[in-house]
Amino acid sequence: MLRIIDVSHAYGTVPALSSISFDVHQGAMGVIGPNGSGKSTLLNIIAGAMKPQKGAIWWGGANLTTLPPHRIACRGISRMSQHSHISGDLTVSENISLGIYGFHGGLRLRWPPTTASLVREAAALCGIDSGRLTAYPRQLSFFEQRMTELARCIVSASTQLLLLDEPTAGFADLEKKRVFSILSTLKTKMTILLVEHDLDFIQEVSDCLAVMAEGKLLSIGEPAFVLKEPRVLDTYLGTKYVAG
Numbered sequence: 389m390l391r392i393i394d395v396s397h398a399y400g401t402v403p404a405l406s407s408i409s410f411d412v413h414q415g416a417m418g419v420i421g422p423n424g425s426g427k428s429t430l431l432n433i434i435a436g437a438m439k440p441q442k443g444a445i446w447w448g449g450a451n452l453t454t455l456p457p458h459r460i461a462c463r464g465i466s467r468m469s470q471h472s473h474i475s476g477d478l479t480v481s482e483n484i485s486l487g488i489y490g491f492h493g494g495l496r497l498r499w500p501p502t503t504a505s506l507v508r509e510a511a512a513l514c515g516i517d518s519g520r521l522t523a524y525p526r527q528l529s530f531f532e533q534r535m536t537e538l539a540r541c542i543v544s545a546s547t548q549l550l551l552l553d554e555p556t557a558g559f560a561d562l563e564k565k566r567v568f569s570i571l572s573t574l575k576t577k578m579t580i581l582l583v584e585h586d587l588d589f590i591q592e593v594s595d596c597l598a599v600m601a602e603g604k605l606l607s608i609g610e611p612a613f614v615l616k617e618p619r620v621l622d623t624y625l626g627t628k629y630v631a632g
């Protein structure tokens with residue numbers, strides 16, 4: 389279980405997170421909230437890309453808060469960030485294999501003998517055709533590029549917690565359906581914490597839903613229930629929510 393305990397963070401004088409606390413159990417937890425509500429900051433803090441100014445992140449009974457990102461990755465936590473990070477100089481297969489070495493010897497740049505089969509399995513799970521493994525990112529559609537990133541996140545077969553920041557942004561409906569099917573399979577193998585704007589998509593894929601607004605946790609619970617709450621509707625209909 390992931391525990392987010394009283395986490396606060398500000399960029400200079402701009403508060404991004406204010407005393408956020410919640411637990412993430414097995415399955416998929418969705419996170420929604422207007423732009424600027426702190427969703428990406430929270431995922432970056434869980435992955436260790438930045439340290440919170442207050443509070444703690446616990447995972448599997450261990451405090452991650454002071455660990456560097458590669459040590460957090462070694463504990464089975466993998467993140468796909470909001471903005472694409474893929475190397476244009478490497479093939480799809482090589483990009484995916486970058487997700488392996490972190491779990492097999494920390495900073496030791498040696499891939500295990502099973503790398504090729506792990507890459508093929510991860511690519512297949514993420515809907516990437518095996519004929520595309522030798523292609524370069526410039527030859528791929530945006531969908532294939534993002535799915536290459538997703539495959540890199542899960543390729544080690546050690547991933548227990550997958551952090552996804554708007555993985556379907558910019559996708560057509562058909563592509564979203566493919567991601568839905570991919571995540572439905574992945575969530576049987578690992579816990580997923582998913583930031584997403586498409587309310588239909590997140591409601592269908594999530595077992596639990598957290599709503600953030602202005603760096604605070606507005607609501608958390610069963611998706612259908614949370615999405616009917618007046619203060620959540622207000623946030624999405626544009627009426628300003630003022631925390632009471």
Ligand SMILES: Nc1ncnc2c1ncn2[C@@H]1O[C@H](COP(=O)(O)OP(=O)(O)O)[C@@H](O)[C@H]1O
Binds near residue numbers: 404424427428429
């Ligand atoms: N690198 C940064 N420097 C300064 N302010 C930032 C930075 N990243 C995010 N912020 C600010 O922190 C707040 C939360 O941002 P973010 O976590 O990206 O929200 P979300 O992902 O929900 O859109 C916003 O006010 C945003 O402008």
Ligand SMILES: [Mg+2]
Binds near residue numbers: 427428429470553
């Ligand atoms: Mg964001």
